[in-house]
Amino acid sequence: MLSIIGIGLASPDDISVKGLRRVRAADHIYLEGYTSKLRCSVDDLATFYDHDITVADRELVEQSDTILDHAQTDHVAFLVIGDVFAATTHYELFKEAREAGIETDIIYNASVLTAVSTTGLQLYKFGRTASIPFRNNDVTTPLNILESNQDIGLHTLFLLDLEDGQYMTVAEALDYLTRNDKITDDTRCVGCARLGSDNHTIRYGTVSRLKEADFGEPPHCLIVPGDTHFLEEEALETWACERFK
Amino acid sequence: MLSIIGIGLASPDDISVKGLRRVRAADHIYLEGYTSKLRCSVDDLATFYDHDITVADRELVEQSDTILDHAQTDHVAFLVIGDVFAATTHYELFKEAREAGIETDIIYNASVLTAVSTTGLQLYKFGRTASIPFRNNDVTTPLNILESNQDIGLHTLFLLDLEDGQYMTVAEALDYLTRNDKITDDTRCVGCARLGSDNHTIRYGTVSRLKEADFGEPPHCLIVPGDTHFLEEEALETWACERFK
Numbered sequence: 001m002l003s004i005i006g007i008g009l010a011s012p013d014d015i016s017v018k019g020l021r022r023v024r025a026a027d028h029i030y031l032e033g034y035t036s037k038l039r040c041s042v043d044d045l046a047t048f049y050d051h052d053i054t055v056a057d058r059e060l061v062e063q064s065d066t067i068l069d070h071a072q073t074d075h076v077a078f079l080v081i082g083d084v085f086a087a088t089t090h091y092e093l094f095k096e097a098r099e100a101g102i103e104t105d106i107i108y109n110a111s112v113l114t115a116v117s118t119t120g121l122q123l124y125k126f127g128r129t130a131s132i133p134f135r136n137n138d139v140t141t142p143l144n145i146l147e148s149n150q151d152i153g154l155h156t157l158f159l160l161d162l163e164d165g166q167y168m169t170v171a172e173a174l175d176y177l178t179r180n181d182k183i184t185d186d187t188r189c190v191g192c193a194r195l196g197s198d199n200h201t202i203r204y205g206t207v208s209r210l211k212e213a214d215f216g217e218p219p220h221c222l223i224v225p226g227d228t229h230f231l232e233e234e235a236l237e238t239w240a241c242e243r244f245k
Numbered sequence: 246m247l248s249i250i251g252i253g254l255a256s257p258d259d260i261s262v263k264g265l266r267r268v269r270a271a272d273h274i275y276l277e278g279y280t281s282k283l284r285c286s287v288d289d290l291a292t293f294y295d296h297d298i299t300v301a302d303r304e305l306v307e308q309s310d311t312i313l314d315h316a317q318t319d320h321v322a323f324l325v326i327g328d329v330f331a332a333t334t335h336y337e338l339f340k341e342a343r344e345a346g347i348e349t350d351i352i353y354n355a356s357v358l359t360a361v362s363t364t365g366l367q368l369y370k371f372g373r374t375a376s377i378p379f380r381n382n383d384v385t386t387p388l389n390i391l392e393s394n395q396d397i398g399l400h401t402l403f404l405l406d407l408e409d410g411q412y413m414t415v416a417e418a419l420d421y422l423t424r425n426d427k428i429t430d431d432t433r434c435v436g437c438a439r440l441g442s443d444n445h446t447i448r449y450g451t452v453s454r455l456k457e458a459d460f461g462e463p464p465h466c467l468i469v470p471g472d473t474h475f476l477e478e479e480a481l482e483t484w485a486c487e488r489f490k
Binding site: 006008009011012013014015016017018020021083084085086088091092095098099105106108109110111113114115117118120122123124125126127128129130131148151152154196198231234235238 | 251253254256257258259260261262263265266328329330331333336337340343344350351353354355356358359360362363365367368369370371372373374375376393396397399441443476479480483
């Protein structure tokens with residue numbers, strides 16, 4: 001059996017009660033360790049779960065049959081940070097398990113894709129999500145997504161890259177986006193850090209203000225609002241940089 | 246203190262471990278009972294939480310100060326089905342509490358907005374979410390949203406109405422959408438029921454096929470895919486109506 005379990009965004013106790021029961025009953029636990037990072041240590045998780053954890057790299061998940069082989073005979077729990085299917089690779093594991101006749105279950109959890117609603121921007125008005133990479137100097141893809149969303153008044157969420165333990169910051173993302181003239185120093189954006197944890201930071205202001213704001217520890221993300229309802233405007237004002245100077 | 250706590254999509258044990266701890270420590274528990282419905286009874290929840298629960302109607306949340314007044318002196322837990330801020334009304338409660346100087350915390354949880362990824366459609370490629378109402382015979386708004394999303398290749402999720410304990414079904418939603426000629430009997434869609442629970446149903450097929458499919462108990466939702474990657478196509482085929490005849 002394969003249980004694919006979302007473990008939430010920040011601390012060991014973000015797992016659901018049902019998920020914790022599944023984890024404790026499992027014979028093997030794998031933690032997906034390459035598309036996202038925890039805000040606690042793997043040891044903290046192992047202690048909370050009272051169970052050994054194997055950190056799975058991309059090769060183990062995508063190129064080997066180790067996990068599915070185990071799941072043929074034993075109960076395997078595959079843990080994903082946030083919700084379960086934000087990354088294609090985790091969906092493929094689920095699909096392959098079903099195709100191999102392995103019993104599967106899915107335990108859902110919170111995701112940054114809905115935690116962005118803490119800003120006061122309405123979830124149903126977000127368009128396609130964009131990612132800003134460290135390595136690619138071609139800014140067209142994220143900006144094309146922004147432009148398509150803006151054309152129909154939608155908000156755009158930018159997820160920021162993680163590579164070799166390095167997280168992209170709001171300031172770096174803004175540097176990247178302002179290489180083009182679609183976003184200027186006067187564009188109003190929302191920067192977020194550690195969404196889903198008890199100590200999130202949210203700031204609303206112009207690009208030049210946000211570049212100076214201190215967002216603290218990662219992960220960060222960035223939102224460029226589309227057309228806003230007055231209730232959204234009022235909510236954004238509660239996070240205005242001016243209030244935190 | 247006001248804790249706003251997402252309790253997930255289906256069963257009492259979908260609450261997070263952290264959320265359960267907050268609920269059990271609270272002096273008063275309100276359950277939001279008018280934008281969504283539980284798949285278990287309130288008594289089941291109260292037993293699981295070992296705590297009395299007051300079901301809050303729209304008037305109590307939006308027109309009275311009862312909840313904020315309690316939160317000035319006591320610890321109030323406000324429970325929301327799914328994730329916390331899918332509905333504007335819950336965000337307003339959070340904003341008013343902050344403005345009144347009441348300590349707040351938010352416990353996130355799973356949402357149908359990310360559970361739709363179980364279909365294999367990639368979350369970052371969804372556009373604006375539409376709702377299909379029972380009462381309004383004007384189909385332009387949902388269809389305009391669909392058209393805007395389709396113009397830029399995005400998937401469209403339709404959430405289906407709940408009114409006086411009546412849930413709209415996939416078949417009713419398809420009847421509604423096919424009153425216009427943008428969706429025909431040959432359009433390929435994905436119908437879902439009870440996403441986030443152990444016994445979800447997902448079916449992919451033409452409108453005419455889906456109208457005949459048995460989705461079982463509510464809640465249902467409907468997705469019209471936009472441009473699909475081949476991995477998304479492969480995933481959708483695993484839910485094809487043909488496989489379940």
